[in-house]
Amino acid sequence: MSKPSDLVQGTLDMLILKIVALEPMNGWAISRRLQQISSDVLGVSDGSLYPALHKLEHRGWIRAQWKSSENNRRAKLYSLTPLGRKHLEKETANWNRVSTAISGIVQLKEA
Amino acid sequence: MQIEQWFYSLPLRLRSFFHPNQMDQELKEELREHLEEQIRENVARGMSQEQARRSALLAMGGITQIEQRCRDARGGSLLRNFTQDLRYGFRQLGRNKGFSALAILCLTLGIGANAAVFSWVEGILFRPYPLVEHQERLFAVAATVQGESSPDVLSWPDFLDLRRNCTLCEDSFVSTIRGSTLNIGDHAEVTTGSIVSANYFDAIGVHPILGRGFEAGEDVGNDAHPVVVISYPMWRNRFKGDAQIIGKTQRLNNVPHTIIGVAPEGFYGTFVGRAIQFWVPVSMEETFDKGGYKLEDRGARWIESYVRLKPGVSRAQAQQQISAIATQLQKDYPATNRGRSIGLWALWQTPFNHAGELLPILEVMVAVVAFVLLIACANVGNLLLVRSFVRRQEMSVRLAIGASRGRLLQQLLTEGLILAVSGTAGGFLMAYCCRQLLTVLPVRKGDALYLPGAIDGRVMAMGAGICLLVALITGLVPAMQTNHLDVAGALKAESGGVVGIRSRRWIRSGLVIFQVCLSFILLVGAALLLESLQKVRSTNPGFSTTSVAVTGVSVVAAGYDVPRAKTFQNELIDRLSGLPGIESAAFAAVTPLGYAGYSSSPIAVDSYQPAPDEQPEVEYNQVGPGYLATMGIPLLSGREFARSDDENAALVAIVNRAMVMRYWRGQDPIGHRLQVKGRWLRVVGVAADSKYESMSETSKPFFYVPLRQDFVRNPDLNIRTTQSLQSTLAAVLGEVHALDQNLALYEMITLQEQVDRATSPQLVAVTLVSTLGGLALLLAAVGLYGVMSYAVAQSTRELGLRMALGADAANLRRLVISRGLRLTAGGILFGVVAALALTRLMGQLLYKVSPHDPVVFGLALAVMTATAMVACLLPAWRASRTDPARVLRD
Secondary structure: OOOOOOOOOOHHHHHHHHHHHHOOEOHHHHHHHHHHHOOOOOOOOHHHHHHHHHHHHHHOOEEEEEEEOOOOOEEEEEEEOHHHHHHHHHHHHHHHHHHHHHHHHHOOOOO | OOHHHHHHHHHHHHHHHHOHHHHHHHHHHHHHHHHHHHHHHHHHOOOOHHHHHHHHHHHHOOHHHHHHHHHHHHOOOHHHHHHHHHHHHHHHHHHOHHHHHHHHHHHHHHHHHHHHHHHHHHHHHHOOOOOOOOHHHEEEEEEEEOOOOOOEOEOHHHHHHHHHHOOOEEEEEEEEEEEEEEEEOOEEEEEEEEEEOOOHHHHHOOOOOEEOOOOOOOOOOOOOOOEEEEOHHHHHHOOOOOOOOOOOEEEEOOEEEEEEEEOOOOOOOOOOEEOOOEEEEHHHHHHHOOOOOOOOOOOOOOEOEEEEEOOOOOHHHHHHHHHHHHHHHHHHOHHHHOOEEEEEEEHHHOOOOOHHHHHHHHHHHHHHHHHHHHHHHHHHHHHHHHHHHHOHHHHHHHHHOOOOHHHHHHHHHHHHHHHHHHHHHHHHHHHHHHOOHHHHOOOOOOOOEEOOOOOOHHHHHHHHHHHHHHHHHHHHHHHHHHOOOOHHHHHHOOOOOOOOHHHHHHHHHHHHHHHHHHHHHHHHHHHHHHHHHHHHHHOOOOOOOOOEEEEEEOOOOOOOOHHHHHHHHHHHHHHHHOOOOEEEEEEEOOOOOOOOOOEEEEEEEOOOOOOOOOOOEEEEEEEOOOHHHHHOOOEEEEOOOOOOOOOOOOOEEEEEHHHHHHHOOOOOOOOOEEEEOOEEEEEEEEEOOOOOOOOOOOOOOEEEEEHHHOOOOOOEEEEEEOOOHHHHHHHHHHHHHHHOOOOOEOOOEEHHHHHHHHOHHHHHHHHHHHHHHHHHHHHHHHHHHHHHHHHHHHOHHHHHHHHHOOOOHHHHHHHHHHHHHHHHHHHHHHHHHHHHHHHHHHHHHOOOOOOOOHHHHHHHHHHHHHHHHHHHHHHHHHHHOOOHHHHHHO
16 A cells, blocks of 8 residues: 655646546546556555545545446446636646756756 | 535535445445456456455555545545544543543633633623613713812712703613611611612613602602612512512611612612612712712712613714713803813723722733633643553554544544533533622621622633633643654553653643642732732721721701701710710711712812812811811821811811822911812811721822811711720610610721721632632642652652662652652742733732732742642652562562
8 A cells, every 4th residue: 555655746636637537437447547648657556546536526626426337337437527627727737837847957967 | 625615525525424324335336346347357367266356455455444544535524523533532531530520620610710700700890780771882970080080970960961961862860879777676787779860760671570660850859758669689588578568668877768669689789899779769868978968069979870872872972972061061160060071981990889999800810710720721731641641552553543643633632622511511500609609708797799790691602712722722732642653662562661751741840830830820919919908908097997986876867957966966975975985976977988978179278279170179078076086097286176166166177188288288287278168267287197988099188177067967976985886885875865765876887897898899809819829729739749640650660779779768758859849949930930020910909019029929939839748748658658679570
């Protein structure tokens, strides 16, 4: 149950918001998608994912609905709320600003 | 959290409170779904069913923890957690009965003392008059005089003009307090009544339960309407609840009054500090007020009045109009009203009742009980610290199985809340029982103070606020400890570990020092007040207190006219002078320190040029020949009044020293002129200053005129005697009856009794502050005892070792006591500094006592140290009984 120690605080929230922004999906699918797109680099454990999902739902950024999936099982599908979309936009802009700055510094060559 | 977020989260929160099981079920289902997907994927990768399951579980981590973290992430379970914590907290407290009882007792005392004092503040100052309507629009009216610091009362003509012209006032009424002798058969006792305007009962909205109130016109004339409304207690006790009471007569100051009404139960009149027993109309003034007939005298100030403003009228607007009325009065009647303005006072600042003198006392009380509460909290904090040590194991386990620190804090705060609520409930019970305490404290027959407490919404709100504060403090103290908690270490250690010991000891020592410091301040405060009371009571009033008795004879009631009264007075003095044991006797219009107001008059003196808007006005007393000698007031120069200073002789006066200093600049005034009420008097003597209205007053200008030259029919009789009060009473009564069988005597008391009555409010204050000081001392001692016992219990190993190395019992005792005294010394050190700063604020309560009195500080130091010694004795004794062999073996 390792914490996403490598993850910048708040980044997990942003990733989740970004993922559910594409289409409503359940926890399992989000977990898979996180692994796929980050090529296992981030190593988000399921132990962190679910509390994060519940926290985001509680904050009103995502909304959960129980739906029957294609193989006729009930699944809890998370989707982005308008409030969440606003938050995501803000965070993305923020992230771009910070990461541009940081990568600029990291790529400085020694003279 | 933003408002729009609530839009999403509120339904979730509500759902998790009302349907927690459903929420849990869904969470479990969600996680199971995840697990099954994982297993399916693993199987697809070629694992066996069994393998796939294990691998999936491993990948996921502890499901229970995830569930808990999800629940925590929701936060919506706040209320649910709270009820859970509540149940758990009660179980915890039930398990440690001794601890809970002690903690709740401490809080009950602390909060109870606060609630009681708040209820007194409420009952005495803010809602002083039960049953009286719209007190929030009620204001006291009094005059402010140019060049005088304290307000003065009004005259009846001034009041009538004010009532006529004040259009912003809904009602104006008079309620002047006077003492009166109540005669039942041969027996006479003093009771307290009010002289009121005829509109009194209608104006305050109080309606007699039997009979009627006063009718318009009953406040006109001289002794024209001997009617009385009696209080409910008087009707119940003295008249045994007689249903046929209306129309019967009762002698008041020996004048038969027709009882026309009985006031409702719970109505005590409108005088802060006294329960009024009867009400008579203003027209009966001369019967109850000693200075003669005053209804037509604009210079005679004796009217204690109130106004109720019309709804919506602000105090400032009303004040403006009333000031204008006063200015007009100054213009119309310069001889009596020059330099006099009229002001409004809030009821709790009423200048002419006990409100003014109780205000500073109650302020001090509020500060004192706040200290007591802090000490109680420190005690509970100490207890909680000890317990948090015991509960370290529990807390570590909770942290280990996934509770967040926030969750632990919530639990501890809930436990603090349980303690605080219990303490508050107990405290209110205590305050409820104490609400009449102030009333019963100085039980003086016929003259008890009436200082009720009132527990209403405001007091309740105050209590609730204190309760929350206490819950916060008592919850946070042990919570600080959980920050030091090292989960692994605590779980490993069996017992007696050293985790946090050092920091904990410092916190606990700090709390004890804090307690000692606060108690020391209270001790100093109580001792200062005590010494001040001693000084007030033992201060020389300027007249003898022990060998002088005061009474009065009911000649007005017996229908004596002025000439007959004069003859009677001379004859009685002659007869009394011949009696064995009676050294001298003299009549005087007013006895010092009583209710009755002195006459006062604008004065003029040749050598004194008043400022343009100043009208010097001085109070005086009408006294008979030999008055100063009888009272024991030293005559500094000149002569006393003699029998020959009568209405036919030249007008004379005796002035006091303060008057000489002020108006003659210290020059000998004998032979000089003094203008009183427009007539010129010749000064024949100078008397020493004495106390006139209160024991704590500073010396003020005052003069005497011969009774025969400014006559009143019903003066008091002062008798200097070597006999007991009983035999003096019998002797005087014998002589009075020898002159006229129909005459009766007023209550006879010594001047010492008069002084005691006048200082009873101070006695109440001192009693209360001393009681609270004692309470604080006790709480501090309990705190010190707790810390020392705990320290001894924790260091048995060290003590055993010392003993094994040769220390004897006395050494160990000294060790423990010296540590206790070190803490005490620390506390006292802070206490001295704080007390030096704080007692300055008590300045106005202290009479001839320096707020930094070294004797008082020394005394408080001794008491505090002795208390600390006692608190340390038992732990020290226990330390000395340490068995080294056993300790070292263990």
